Amino acid sequence: MQPFERIDMHCHVVGNGKDINKVDEDVYFNPDNSPNWFTRILYAMIEHDLKSSGVKPDGSQAIKAADYFAFIGKTLAESTEIDSIVLLAMDAPYDHVTHERLDDITTLYVSNRYLSEKVKLFNEALDRQGIKKRFYFGASVNPNRINWKTELDYVINETDAVLMKWIPSVQHIHVEGSHDEFYKALADAKLPLLCHIGPEYSFPEGVRDIDGSRLNPSNDLDRFGLLIKPISCGVTVIAAHCSSPVFPLIDRDETLKFYDFMKAMNTGDNIKIWADTSALSLSSED
Template sequence: MTDVHVHLAALPTPANGCLLSKRMRRSPITHLVAWSQGLPLDDAETANARYLDRLDEELGRSRSVRRAVLLGMDGVYDASGRLDEGHTDFLIANDCVLEARKRSERFLAGVSINPARRDAVEEAERCADRGAVLVKVLPNAQCFDPSEKRFQDFYRALARRKLALLSHVGFEFSLIGQDQSVGDPARLRAALDEGVTVIAAHGCSTGLFVWEKYLETMRELAARYPRFYVDTSALTLPNRVGALWRLARSPELNDRFLFGTDYPLPVFGWGHGGDADNRFDRQARVLTGVGLPPRLDFADLPR
């Protein structure tokens, strides 16, 4: 099984092209990840190598997951398509993802390209040439609207190069989200209409627990587009677990679920996988326990 939603965390070094704003460096999320993974925030090279070694080791011990798509994170771009460093909280560069992939046969490259960047099409071609399997976007934090007409060429490039589009939907808490309405999965139709394989993250849940307004949209998209999928990442977190139970009551969508964890975020066992000391296995056990056993592998998607 492939985990399609594993974050690559990397501190900036002179060579890796990554960014981390002062605000983000001080944020509780950064400190929580550093503490839980044993990463020294004052030694970027060591922290970055250790993050990948631990991930590789945890994957190696997993009984259910063999490979993980490592996700980059592009920044915010201004009206002329240039990187806006002042509004970018962090950036995990595509070259950093493509290099990390070479460290282990268990890693796949999930680059991140903000469609608003002026070289979006060229960057998609370049990353496809270097072996990327998908493109991750986070419209709320990257400040773009996926439904904009001007992104048509970008979506056509993704379809042509068989790069899937993995998009965050719903609300965004772990970053400093800006316009939350662009997290509406209906806006992904623009990519689906161009033939792109689209994966909506977190089972289309909003993350607001009781207000799951996107589940109906998900059913509509699944009925209309055979290339529409959702991933199961982060669904054991307390604010999303309500959506997990609702999804478990929609067995007609079972063949659209792709396994994902949202590593390095924690996985809660909810009584199903309490003794599995491996996040990948725990997530698989919880999903199986609620009636959503991982079936479809990313590697098996029609191309």
């Protein structure tokens, strides 16, 4: 065993549930949410990787959550590189003015109740097999929900959540908006915010404008400078992807600017912002 725990803290969950009102029973996935060629390329890459790892798609560009979990469980059990994995819930997008859930543009919805229970079961199974590895639960609560407080209380008080996951462009979250109470609750619970920054192509919503369908690869909601707000409210932030380009010919490379931002934020004794290096390999295939 290593002297420290090696954790992959950015592992999304997929599935093929079709009923958005049954998200506590299955992962909801809608591949028909106007995919564009950016997301098609990424979905094809993911499908290829999963197939070559022995996972069978269900014939409609999706796989069952159970098959995906079996694959992730086997990967963790056999890995010599990691000791644990944080599995991520994914809340739906909600309108930031009306607080309505935006079902038409929801691609993936992984509920906190569903995933936190699954994580418990997976850990019990690892224990039964005598495997000293762990899954952790990464929660996702959209602050635009009318009932965000109830959902956040549930996550903090009734689950073993280790972080809060947001993709602002996909979930229509204005990071710099008036979410001070939400941020205070995260800070008090010492729950870090794993927040996507930089280009986002995994979900169609990442490349759409909020008000229409114009492609918007440098999405305004995913800018790293916005993280000043949660940091100033005492939240520890983990910046997913380090603002790195996905398609280097299209995306600006802001990695060095982000590095300067981190240095400016991390003065004093406490580290306020961490970099999550997941997906850096996406742009370094040369």
